[in-house]
Amino acid sequence: MNKILKVAFLAVVLSSSCRIINTVKTDNYIYVQKEQRKSKKWKLVWNDEFNGAALDLTKWSKIGPGQSDWNKHMSTFAGCYDQTDGKLFLKGIRTPDTLKDSRPYITGGVYTKGKFAFQYGKIEIRAKLECAQGAWPAMWMLAEKGKYGAYPRNGEIDIMEHLNSDSIVYQTTHSYYTLNLKQTNNPPHSGKAKINVDDYNTFGLEWYPDKLVFTVNGKETFTYPRKPDADASQWPYDQPFFVMIDQQLGGSWVGRVDINQLPVQMIVDWVRVYQ
Numbered sequence: 525m526n527k528i529l530k531v532a533f534l535a536v537v538l539s540s541s542c543r544i545i546n547t548v549k550t551d552n553y554i555y556v557q558k559e560q561r562k563s564k565k566w567k568l569v570w571n572d573e574f575n576g577a578a579l580d581l582t583k584w585s586k587i588g589p590g591q592s593d594w595n596k597h598m599s600t601f602a603g604c605y606d607q608t609d610g611k612l613f614l615k616g617i618r619t620p621d622t623l624k625d626s627r628p629y630i631t632g633g634v635y636t637k638g639k640f641a642f643q644y645g646k647i648e649i650r651a652k653l654e655c656a657q658g659a660w661p662a663m664w665m666l667a668e669k670g671k672y673g674a675y676p677r678n679g680e681i682d683i684m685e686h687l688n689s690d691s692i693v694y695q696t697t698h699s700y701y702t703l704n705l706k707q708t709n710n711p712p713h714s715g716k717a718k719i720n721v722d723d724y725n726t727f728g729l730e731w732y733p734d735k736l737v738f739t740v741n742g743k744e745t746f747t748y749p750r751k752p753d754a755d756a757s758q759w760p761y762d763q764p765f766f767v768m769i770d771q772q773l774g775g776s777w778v779g780r781v782d783i784n785q786l787p788v789q790m791i792v793d794w795v796r797v798y799q
């Protein structure tokens with residue numbers, strides 16, 4: 525999806541010291557993996573099992589409304605969120621009071637910007653995706669500080685997007701290279717993977733200096749490689765990214781929302797990041 529965040533990012537400054545360890549932690553919340561880590565075993569560096577009574581606001585922020593397809597119905601309203609029995613519930617619901625909020629429906633989502641970001645490693649998110657006409661749950665990543673300027677020059681990594689009641693998910697990369705230069709097949713920038721829509725699935729990404737490897741339920745499903753001979757904008761994925769998880773509704777891609785099928789929700793079991 526073409527998600528334009530109207531946020532001004534500062535240039536990123538990454539430390540190149542501390543050569544004897546595998547992960548360098550900068551700004552006290554950004555985890556940068558050393559490139560030679562690829563051949564070693566994964567080590568858990570950050571996670572949320574959602575075992576608390578409420579969303580951990582030291583790790584996550586709620587996503588408010590915006591002007592793009594993906595966030596025009598996002599809300600921080602408490603009724604769009606719940607955390608019980610070790611699960612985070614991100615809900616798409618009918619707006620309870622349209623005098624206070626004229627939108628017919630609102631949705632919940634969370635992100636880690638300013639609280640957690642990482643560069644290289646593995647992320648896995650276990651979740652169940654409920655289905656409805658117009659439901660568009662997504663798990664994705666954007667650059668934490670914006671090394672290359674305004675969107676889409678810093679790229680976007682879509683770990684998972686699900687539409688309506690499909691039995692597949694989409695896994696995609698977006699960048700200036702794919703969106704502006706229209707290089708969507710050199711190399712292919714998107715893949716599809718089957719899921720069990722009636723159960724939990726684990727959506728993942730293994731991120732290396734030379735490729736992005738997407739997974740579903742532990743199996744590789746799509747790989748986006750770095751091309752040394754391509755325009756430099758093909759690979760903005762050499763900087764820290766933050767994580768976003770949201771239960772979106774509506775938009776030009778997913779189509780109309782059947783309000784009679786609401787509420788709908790994404791139930792997140794856990795999020796784990798390894799380096």
